Amino acid sequence: MKIIATILCAAAILTGVTTVDRDLFKICEQSSFCRRCRKVEPNNSPFELVPGTLNTFDDSFTADLVNKNNGHIFVLNVEGVQGDIFRVIVDEKTPLKKRYRVTDALKGPAKPHSISVTDSKSEIIVTSGQNKAVIQASPFKIDFYRSEVLYVSANAKGLFKFEHYRTKPVSPPEGEENKEQEEPRDDVDNEPGAWEEDFNSFHDTKPNGPEAIALDFTFPQAEVLFGIPEHADSFALKSTLDGEPYRLHNMDVAYYELNNGMGLYGSVPVIYGHGTNGTAGVFWMNAAETWVDIYNEKNVPSLIVSEPDDEPLAAHFMSESGIVDAFILLGESPLNTFKQYTDLTGVAPLPQHAAFAFHQSRWNYNDEVDVLNVSANYDVHDIPLDTMWLDIEYTDHKKYFTWDPNTFPHPLEMIANLTELGRHLTIIIDPHIKVTDNYNVHKDLTERDYYTKNKDGEVFEGECWPGTSGWPDLFNPDVRKYLADQYLLENFNTTTQDVFIWNDMNEPSVFSGPELTMPKDNLHNTEMGTYEHRVVHNLYGHMQLMSTFDGLVRRGEGKLRPFILTRSHFSGSQRYAAIWTGDNTAEWGHLQASLKMCLSEAVSGFSFCGADVGGFLRDPTSDELVERWHQTGAFLPFFRAHSHMETKRREPWLYPEATKLVIRDAIRKRYTYLPLWYVLFYEHERYGYPVMRPLLGHYPNDPEAFAIDNEFLLGDRLLVHPVTQLGATKVDVYFPRNSITGEGDFWYDADDFTLFNSVGYVTVPVNSYKIPVYQRGGAIVPKKEVIRRASTLMKNDPYTLIVCLDRFNEANGTVYDDDQRSYEYRNGKYVYSQIEFKSNVLSSKLIDPTATFETLAWIERVVIAGLDKVPQSATLSTSSKRITLDVVEHQRAYTIRNLAVNIAEEWEITLNY
The missing domain is CATH 3.20.20.80 (Glycosidases)
Incomplete structure (x- = not known):
């Protein structure tokens, strides 16, 4: 029986099979809508704006869009969204039935931003703050600018496709002529799989017929594209022109393969383009099966890190159904662009x-x-x-x-x-x-x-x-x-x-x-x-x-x-x-x-x-x-x-x-x-x-860092390069170039405070215990060094502050705590402190003085690495005491013990020379 056979395949992990059964899963050629979208002739877009249909509002405009091949009318809606974002929506003007629109992906309604619209016969210019969108009427194209720099173009390749809902064509009885259809037709009707489709032994009835949408996005400033998880592949997206597109279709794939774009368990349709001139992103809000082609005009099959004279990198989104609903993220820097996306879709709330x-x-x-x-x-x-x-x-x-x-x-x-x-x-x-x-x-x-x-x-x-x-x-x-x-x-x-x-x-x-x-x-x-x-x-x-x-x-x-x-x-x-x-x-x-x-x-x-x-x-x-x-x-x-x-x-x-x-x-x-x-x-x-975070998040002007995915940052404080090779006795750690100074940051080995201050790869020896972790000079990291059977028992244990100084003998960091279980922190029941070292003074100031939280946890120890001279002692000052503490040198750092100050207190430690 078909069911029994399929169950055996699905439960391959119980039957001794040790590789993914690719025959169970489609490739693009076996998906009719992907085939159709992929074979659209580039640079020959049939879509254009309909003159005289512009309607403007405070935060958006609409205009009719026509497919010249079949005369079908669509509505283009361009909206300004707070936070340097544009939203582009395309839907049928008079569909046979309402098409599905994703809503639950957003944390709430997108907040509108006022726009101004300038209309001419050939283009419409929409200005929103320092950004603008230039909509070309024929052929239809939208260019998105930030501060007069072009960051994203939609339909620059002319791959836009929107298959409108239609009735299924009926063949006339034998001997009778085919009566003229009540609606315009195109060659989609005759495509294999357009109206029903088989895969393996399964039949898809497709009651609505062909309904695919597709649109290409070009990133003129990008030297690398990344995003659109989940795939067991490199961080930097590869060219797909000679192979399979990346697939976004949630599936249960046991023994999934590495280094390809096969769909896995999750689908997150957001992509970013980054280069030394800035960052932009596109969030394609569509929950149907989606394939994404990554374009490099030179068709380089390796990781895409383009040369300056290359054609712009591009992504071609192809979805089986739904509407075009795309957010254009013009954040300029990587972190700002990532934040634009979480401003729309939300963040991970602080868990227990x-x-x-x-x-x-x-x-x-x-x-x-x-x-x-x-x-x-x-x-x-x-x-x-x-x-x-x-x-x-x-x-x-x-x-x-x-x-x-x-x-x-x-x-x-x-x-x-x-x-x-x-x-x-x-x-x-x-x-x-x-x-x-x-x-x-x-x-x-x-x-x-x-x-x-x-x-x-x-x-x-x-x-x-x-x-x-x-x-x-x-x-x-x-x-x-x-x-x-x-x-x-x-x-x-x-x-x-x-x-x-x-x-x-x-x-x-x-x-x-x-x-x-x-x-x-x-x-x-x-x-x-x-x-x-x-x-x-x-x-x-x-x-x-x-x-x-x-x-x-x-x-x-x-x-x-x-x-x-x-x-x-x-x-x-x-x-x-x-x-x-x-x-x-x-x-x-x-x-x-x-x-x-x-x-x-x-x-x-x-x-x-x-x-x-x-x-x-x-x-x-x-x-x-x-x-x-x-x-x-x-x-x-x-x-x-x-x-x-x-x-x-x-x-x-x-x-x-x-x-x-x-x-x-x-x-x-x-x-x-x-x-x-x-x-x-x-x-x-x-x-x-x-x-x-990827290295490019904090080192956006260092091209060598763009495609690195065997090391990463935790916040802006730690750089981690795990040992992931059999028999490794050394690893090559890349230390990136600081965009502001043009030099390498100071990086301190988290185990012994060995200092690294150059740019480039450094070969670091490792033994079986070694985890190459480096604290950035200029960062302060809170730790707890009393280890108990469970973290819940460490709640009131003492903190150690690890202070690693930068080239200017400065550092800063933060400490946060609450009851670690409830939502009371959203009611002001927490402590959040800024720790800063400057001019030989380490201080703690409450970031939110109105927040209150009673805790028994205290700062017990401070370790400072990178001092250029030896302190003789340290003076601790709080609102209630002033005491002198010893400073002990150990492993290229200086330790001050017995502070005994509550983490909710404000205090200062002055180094004495």
Whole structure:
């Protein structure tokens, strides 16, 4: 049977298959809309503005747009958006039915910005602040300028395509002439796959026929393009003209391949172009299957870092359905442009502090005893741990919101045992629902008519982990509320407020479906009407996150911050959940890919990103790989070890003692930096900048840094170059050029304060314990060096401030703290301090003096590196005391101890010479 065969393919990880089955997934040539969009003749656009149709408003204008090939009329809408952003919308003027518009990706309505419009016969000029858009009438094109510099052009290549809704052509009875159609036709009607399409044994009915849209964007100032995750590929996007476009189509891909643009679990349709003259971006807000061609006129197949005389780099977005809805981001600098995107789609809200600590997971821990034994062994081996995770086997026969009565008969006791140790439990909740009469969730969804429907309007059933399953219609707000209610303690009373949630398989993964996901002609009841799955596919997981987040907020009575991990994601999902790179493999290449993938996600809004430490699939090829993966994970935002049920157990103490100690050292190092992670994520929520950053984020005028993706920055404070090569005894670390000084910044080895102050690659020796991490001169980093079994027990422990001076003997940084669990920080219950070193004085000033937070945590120690002369002593001054402290020299730095000042105090330390 087809279903059984497909299930076996989908569950290849259980049948010994160790490579992705590419036959299960389409290439562009097998997708009719991608074929059609890709073969549009360039530089011959049939679209032009219709004279006399301009309508102007305070913040936008509209004009009619005609396709000269068939006479169909569209409406162009150009809006000014606050923050140096333009929005371009194109839709049919009189469609046969309303086309779907994405709304849930944005954190709220885009804030309008006033514009002025100048109209002539050949062009329309729209001015918004220091930016302008010049719309050429024929052929249709829009050029976007910032301060009179051209940053983005839309339809400069003439690849714009918009397939209007139409009725299906009917062949006349034999012997009769074909009557003239009531609407203009074009050759799209005759394209194979335009009106129905087969792939493998699946048939897509396509009731609306061809409905694709496409538009090219050129970046004249760019030397590198990046973004559009999720792909297991380089950070800098490659030319696709001789191969496959990058695909944005959320799918469950086991054993995914490296170094290609195949679609994976998430789709974030934002792209950036950066060069030494500035940065710009395009957010293509469309949730349908999308392919993106990357253009380089010289067709260089390697990483795109263009020469100055090259043709401009460009991206060609091709979506199966929806409308054109694009935001043009004219931020000028990389960080400003990243912020423009998060201003639209939101940031990751500050999670509970424990979420930044170490997580231990496996598919699956056997029972309650197993869970508690693993937790206990972390204590035996003096390795900190904050969260234990349970995969699908904890449930009663894959029925979510239940527990297996045999293996997990006392979940509340198990949770309490973890909580008493300062730890948490995370459990998985997938969107598929087991079809069985003895499951209350299934019965409720059936009785309330809450399931997704097939093309015929009947409940859609497919195969997933429980066997025959249904999928809640998460686009219906009533369905989302029902599922959110299931998290409330009166319904899920075998959990507590301390339990975190993991949403997986939410692409959605359907083992019996085309490309292992939901048929495109399924039907959803949205707030805008009934739409096919094809137009909303990439949003399905996002809608589950909205539901889960709502449920957890209400479970905590609006007081506790939820923590959710998701696999599927779309633009804006960062507002609800952290992400990870999915079912990776225990190989060196996948370790290397984790950096590239999380960098691409970070600039696309997803700062809270990680990868399964050790690799999910297969057994690690060596103990060294496990060591290096823990070291790398310790400096990625989300730090979780996870593995497949058919792999060997991987808890640290199961390895040789030498490996266990390296793992232990890496995890403990993570815990020392928790104050840094906490302040960086608070500042991410407050200011919108990514936490993990590519080098070009702070070194935008150093072309050598543009494509580097084997090292990264944490904020502007640390540079991290993990060891990701087998047998490495040295690594080549690149230290970038400062845009202002033209020199290299000072960089201090985080272990021994060795100073590096040149530009370029430096070969650094490494041993098994070494993680090449460098603190920027001019940065101050808060740490906690008392390590306990869990981060929750470190709350009131003392801080150490690491002060690394720049060329001018100055430095600054920040410290942040709150109750680490609740939303009270949004009510002013926090401490946020600016720490500055200048003129031989280190001082702490409250950034928000009106904020108040009582804490027992204090500054115990200060370490200063880079002083050009030896201080004899230091004087500490606060509002209540003035004392003299000793200064001790150690490892190229000077240490001042016993400060004993509360982190909520203002104070000064003066160095005495």
